[in-house]
Amino acid sequence: MDMSFSPEQEAFRAEVRSWLREALPPELAIKAEHDAAFSHEEVMTWHQILAAKGWVAPHWPKEHGGPGWDATQRYIFSQELELMGTPQLSPFGLAMVGPLIMQFGSAEQQQRFLPKILSGEEVWCQGYSEPGAGSDLASLTTRADKQADGDYLLTGQKTWTTYAQYADWIFVLARTNQDVKQQAGISFFLVDMKTPGITVKPFLTTGGTPAFCETWFDAVRVPKENLIGQENMGWTYAKALLGHERTLVAGVGISARTLLRAKRLAAEIQVNGAPLLEDPAFRAKLAKTEIKLEALRVTVLRALASAQLGHAPGAESSILKLRGTELQQESIDLLMEVIGHDGLSWFNAEGVVPPRAESAPSIFNYVRAATIYAGSNEIQKNIIAKLILGLPSA
């Protein structure tokens, strides 16, 4: 066992670091330095810069335009991004529908969609949840009715369609068979957002930003070419997708960045005539969260190392979402404690609070979603109890 990096790996790190310093545009670099929130346009700017370099999809195989890195290189790359605070790319194309199309899509679908996901020409969003189907996703009622010509008419309402207002395409789970139970009758579709009959209405989260949308489908025609794989097999595909890059979902980088920000601010903020960071009790509090985050980081490394050897995700990978999202919340809670009354600020003009503190209150609220979305943590626990611990069902 070994946790060190080889000289080649260290050279790779140096290459990444120096390229990042060059490549990140100055206006983004300032925002990154302050951990400011990036706009959709800024995120896409950064997407395109990475794409031009060939580094936008570290985990894609080379034949589809990935850089051909191994797990350790991908880890080093992600660490360097974290240290710079670069914008986080939208996962819906790169991490979700892209790998799914690679695994289950036809050659035509792969040629049609993958290049534009890579380039950022086409932005994707996800159509899974419905108002009545959240944790119980399999109870979804959006229907795709097959027409005489083989195309489908899509009707229903999706919610939590993150950034649908910016999306060119949406991937949708819809029911193609009403007669079978739950999971069995669901298919997986790729839908052009410009198709007539689609209505998108952004709504505010508690973070005060329109990150999510309601999306209605009113007899939206989906060409048969846009069905993934076989009809009624959509649930299987969607489940396989959950296995992709599970390690990303831990968000160790996000939490580490938040902790770093908390420390930086705590070093500036004066309490009793000394920096807050020097308060022994508070410092111990920060340290404890960092220690927990380190344990998670090693757990991610274990999962990556195992994946690199081609093993199936082990028991350790199942806890990443659970603990990762808890630590995202714990670290932002600490950051809010650090900034004290400046954490009262809500979308005020620049300069009202220190730049590094500006985005914290919005994230503090929004990150409550992390333990709810992508399978709530309660659902994760049900799954682990059953599949890993083998506890009996009621």
Next chain:
Amino acid sequence: MDMSFSPEQEAFRAEVRSWLREALPPELAIKAEHDAAFSHEEVMTWHQILAAKGWVAPHWPKEHGGPGWDATQRYIFSQELELMGTPQLSPFGLAMVGPLIMQFGSAEQQQRFLPKILSGEEVWCQGYSEPGAGSDLASLTTRADKQADGDYLLTGQKTWTTYAQYADWIFVLARTNQDVKQQAGISFFLVDMKTPGITVKPFLTTGGTPAFCETWFDAVRVPKENLIGQENMGWTYAKALLGHERTLVAGVGISARTLLRAKRLAAEIQVNGAPLLEDPAFRAKLAKTEIKLEALRVTVLRALASAQLGHAPGAESSILKLRGTELQQESIDLLMEVIGHDGLSWFNAEGVVPPRAESAPSIFNYVRAATIYAGSNEIQKNIIAKLILGLPSA
């Protein structure tokens, strides 16, 4: 609303305090000062001293030999006992079967049993749990078969019969009707431990002391006079008993005493050349537990004040067992952290560790039982969810 004490109440406090100083025998006072463990004989010595003074059963009505105190006086009395660290009396007679006999027993039963509970002449224990009936107490299988002469023959096995080896009497839940379901066929008996057919076998807890016993009943004859109330109504009586002095179960005094002990030891123990108590991070940790304990203490006061006005136990009283037992564990955990390597000690000779530290390791282990016995905390939550929050059943 008012949390202060009247001059009369303060005078009462002074009277209690000065009497306690006089009355506690010197050899017990030294143990109390060091929070040492008291033997059964020492506990009974103290019982008899309190009984002679008329203060052994503060919560008993005057006609049965209680001192006639109101809730505030009882609270003051318990605070003073806590501050002195006096032995804790066995609850089975005074707090459990005594009040039950008062409420549901016949006049003859009251005359026969109550005086000797008060005087300490007869020591009681409890026969509820069975190996297969723990949380699910109503599934108990000990049977009491009615004989032609109206007496009962008791057969079965009870476990967790605390200090049965010292007991003169045991109160037992047993099934008198095999044909009805669960709670419906259970009766409540008073059983003389000297009756032939009773076998008592103490067993060690993880605390290393024989606090509990297995108790077997092999066709033990119980005279019909020793049935409480009506046949098959035992479950109702036992449940009503749970309402008695629920406030005691919080154990605020125990936890407060443990915290005080932790602070006293932390003031003596030198780390980095200064008392551990001066370490800001550790001090904050102690303070946080004390703050939680204060919240519980006020909750107890609310329950007592409400009881004094004759109100039924309010919502606040249901949390006392839950949080009280958690804090008993949290405070002993802190104490163990304070004593550091001396906490490794296991029944060594006197003087190996400081006197105040001696009993800590045993209690540290034993107190794990607190969240399990008297209705495990999980059972408590089930009850609160249903009865107080009105959440639906599956």
Next chain:
Amino acid sequence: MDFELSDDQRLLVRTVADFCKKESPVTRLRQLRETELGWEPRTLAQMGELGWLGVMFPEEYGGLGGSFTDTALILEQLGMTLVPEPYLASIVLGGLAVRFAAAPERAAELLPPLLAGEEVWALAYAEAQGRGAPSDIETRATQRGDGYRLTGEKRWVLAGHGASRLIVSARTAGDPRDASGVSLFLVDPKAPGVTVTRVDCMDGHKAAMVSLADAPGELLGEAGAAAPILTRVLDYGAAAACAEGSGIMQAVLAMTRDYLCDRAQFGVKIGTFQALQHRAVDLFVETELAKSSAIAAMIAADDERPEERMRAVSAAKCQLTLSGGFVVRQGTQLHGGIGVTDEHDIGLYFKRMHSLVTLFGDETFHTQRFASLPSFTAHL
């Protein structure tokens, strides 16, 4: 020892609860957070008429001569529906600062219109450094003729954007963090040298950043002696936060319980799931414990013995952080997706709880203060 409300208090609670339910449900905060002021003057006046604002002030100041407990009982109810009027900021902080700092005759002149709900005041005590510690300020006041001129920067002055009077702390002597030398001044926000910049708060309330450049101020009471007064006023603020927070927890518990009884997934009400039931019980336990410590703090807030007061207030403020933080977080979690939409009320409770937890000393501050009191090491 008595935890029963008096008949008057019971009536008061019922009246306020009725008002909140009928006239100020959470939708009012939702509407008013979009306005510049953030509250309605006529509602404040109505509260004044009902006697709610002056309830704890002596009669000679236009009050009802009650106790802080009366005020806390009102705040608990207002917390339940997040009533946006600046009771805590204007009455508890502003009003009590003047009551305790000003000479009695001056207080008697100043307070009646405040307590009638005709004015709003704001207490400007916090600066960039020091976490709101009364003595850790850099704003200075220098005597000029028979008045004072103030220079400095005050931050997060609650309700300061809509206040007709500012009560401002400034040093007339000493260095930052010296115990003495802090004074309180009455400052007209429209006076030359005063710049009031409105800022929006997460909880939908508003506040002001106040910049003072040689701004005129009227000294309240004795020069240099205001630090203990401010500490006392901020303790009232902390106790008020605990009371309001207790109301919030009760509301969140109730709405979470209702959601669990209402929402179905997997073909059953989610309230049948034992893991969620036990979580709901945890919410209940924390709500009751925080209520207990809030009661202790509201009673102790009027205690003339600083140690008694500080012990109960610090304990309650810590408990608020522990319990309140848990209740709004887990209340949100139990609501699932709907709980993180701005549309649902629980997010507003979450936000307000954060203000209450943060203001008037956070967990670290109050834990350390609690641990530094002589009572913490009594009986050793």
Next chain:
Amino acid sequence: MDFELSDDQRLLVRTVADFCKKESPVTRLRQLRETELGWEPRTLAQMGELGWLGVMFPEEYGGLGGSFTDTALILEQLGMTLVPEPYLASIVLGGLAVRFAAAPERAAELLPPLLAGEEVWALAYAEAQGRGAPSDIETRATQRGDGYRLTGEKRWVLAGHGASRLIVSARTAGDPRDASGVSLFLVDPKAPGVTVTRVDCMDGHKAAMVSLADAPGELLGEAGAAAPILTRVLDYGAAAACAEGSGIMQAVLAMTRDYLCDRAQFGVKIGTFQALQHRAVDLFVETELAKSSAIAAMIAADDERPEERMRAVSAAKCQLTLSGGFVVRQGTQLHGGIGVTDEHDIGLYFKRMHSLVTLFGDETFHTQRFASLPSFTAHL
């Protein structure tokens, strides 16, 4: 980066696991805790023959030239069935103290019988004050002729009651807590002036209180330079505790899971109750996290850079306290009444976990050390 075991390591783990299962189930600890010694010399000799004791020591000392990871993998397995032989006390503490403190030629003389399992050593570093900090000692050694004489009181010397050699820290210069001036000595427990008093430990192990009154000692290595060596050895001890603790957690998780699948109440297996299922998942999560940080610590323990070593070891020791404490507590709770009887094994795991959490720096110590390392404030 590589978390895979080598083929040799895999074989080693399998062999040790087999041994634990077949030859040293928990009943062995149960029997041996009633004896004076607490372990079996022939089992220790067997371990020596199998090469388990010397696995991380250089070949010239009679070892196998492996890494600490090999040792940690053995300890993890020994933890699973609470094997009572004093591997941690004698080999990790005693053996490594001599390896790093003694001159190489002396170490080469001393170590072979230890690593063969023919001897048991004990490290006497802790005193009443200082929580085991290497420099915070009052025991003194003074030079007399060509030897040293030691005077002082050493506490909780693990395995000290059965050791043929004591390695004792004492001051040859300086005052308590001075960084330099600490030296290590080899002391014969049978020498005049040495009193060894056996004491029983909660976890069923035994230790000794060692009283030194002008007792002869042989200086190991350089006088006054032992504090950093002791720190390093105690870090190995802490990493060893994490490895053993990881084994304990895995065992507790497994037995708890089995109990949930087996025990019926209310007519069903209690493992069907969702609240208990989720608790079991919490146990699983904590077990995996602690395993991760234990792996990081076992790898970093051999790191020649003190900062890298201390960061990983302190993180793992804190995580052990958090996770290990949780797992044995909740594992006990999930066992219900049976879990608090001495008869059930889980209580023995509970007890041993407490020793591991307490020894070689507790949570407070390691949190503070972690927070004081330069890495904690890197990139600010």
